[in-house]
Amino acid sequence: MKIYLLKNLKAKVHFNSDILSEIRLFTEIVNLVLSIFVNPKLSLSIQLSNLACLSHLLLYVFRKHKTKYITNDLYHDLQSTVQDAFISTAIYQKKFSQKPLYLYQLGTDQLESLFSSVRTLTHSRNCDILELLDRLKISLQIEKVYSQNPWRSDCRLSFEKIAPTLDHCSVNEWLGDLSLDNFEIKYIWNYGFDSAREILINFCYTEEDFELQNENITMLNPFETADDDLQDYLLFDENPSNCFVELKGGRVHKANAVNSVLNNNTKLTNDRVIRVRS
Numbered sequence: 081m082k083i084y085l086l087k088n089l090k091a092k093v094h095f096n097s098d099i100l101s102e103i104r105l106f107t108e109i110v111n112l113v114l115s116i117f118v119n120p121k122l123s124l125s126i127q128l129s130n131l132a133c134l135s136h137l138l139l140y141v142f143r144k145h146k147t148k149y150i151t152n153d154l155y156h157d158l159q160s161t162v163q164d165a166f167i168s169t170a171i172y173q174k175k176f177s178q179k180p181l182y183l184y185q186l187g188t189d190q191l192e193s194l195f196s197s198v199r200t201l202t203h204s205r206n207c208d209i210l211e212l213l214d215r216l217k218i219s220l221q222i223e224k225v226y227s228q229n230p231w232r233s234d235c236r237l238s239f240e241k242i243a244p245t246l247d248h249c250s251v252n253e254w255l256g257d258l259s260l261d262n263f264e265i266k267y268i269w270n271y272g273f274d275s276a277r278e279i280l281i282n283f284c285y286t287e288e289d290f291e292l293q294n295e296n297i298t299m300l301n302p303f304e305t306a307d308d309d310l311q312d313y314l315l316f317d318e319n320p321s322n323c324f325v326e327l328k329g330g331r332v333h334k335a336n337a338v339n340s341v342l343n344n345n346t347k348l349t350n351d352r353v354i355r356v357r358s
Contacts, residue, residue, distance in 0.1 A: 123257040132272020135162040159299045173260045180258035
């Protein structure tokens with residue numbers, strides 16, 4: 081994950097200290113998000129503590145900088161991911177406490193795969209209810225065959241350059257302890273808050289930034305707005321984020337500028353993981 085190398089910019093590049101601090105904080109957030117997907121050595125308790133830390137970091141950073149730091153949609157998507165992980169863990173602890181829980185399998189990949197099978201069984205993509213039932217039966221049989229042969233994977237999806245020891249992560253490659261009966265969710269959540277607080281203090285946040293005056297403030301409701309009115313905290317006097325920067329007399333997209341710094345020796349590739357990792 082080369083974006084994590086941005087933490088070392090201070091020793092190499094003359095940079096505005098405030099901007100550099102925010103960039104380094106961003107690398108902490110990115111590392112917490114990616115760790116549960118690309119680090120097979122993490123135990124379930126550590127994965128959850130990382131997600132709890134991520135959730136608190138996003139809350140306090142979003143309250144302080146609003147949409148200047150992270151978009152509204154991305155904030156709520158990440159918080160929903162954390163919420164889903166903790167709710168699923170709580171349910172599994174009560175019903176399936178003796179079985180492992182793989183957090184990276186909580187996404188919609190299986191549902192999307194089933195949908196693609198149903199849509200591509202025949203050349204006719206439209207169907208009535210009876211034909212849909214037949215397609216679902218056949219698609220489920222196809223997915224069952226694929227689940228019994230788990231090495232089927234997208235040839236363009238590779239972790240080779242991001243994590244050299246990791247190959248198309250499956251349940252057989254996960255090394256961390258994923259048991260559900262050796263930790264308490266409340267303790268994990270509080271530990272995540274303490275970790276986030278320690279990180280933010282290192283980035284010049286004060287005790288006042290951690291004081292939430294209203295009980296109605298939650299991770300998905302950071303400004304005590306109504307559930308159907310989440311846009312109230314988007315200030316009208318805020319300038320929209322500029323995606324371009326002046327560089328050598330021309331306008332360059334920020335993503336291209338960062339990519340040229342991190343991947344200046346990398347050739348063009350069709351590997352979509354490599355293309356988006358920065």
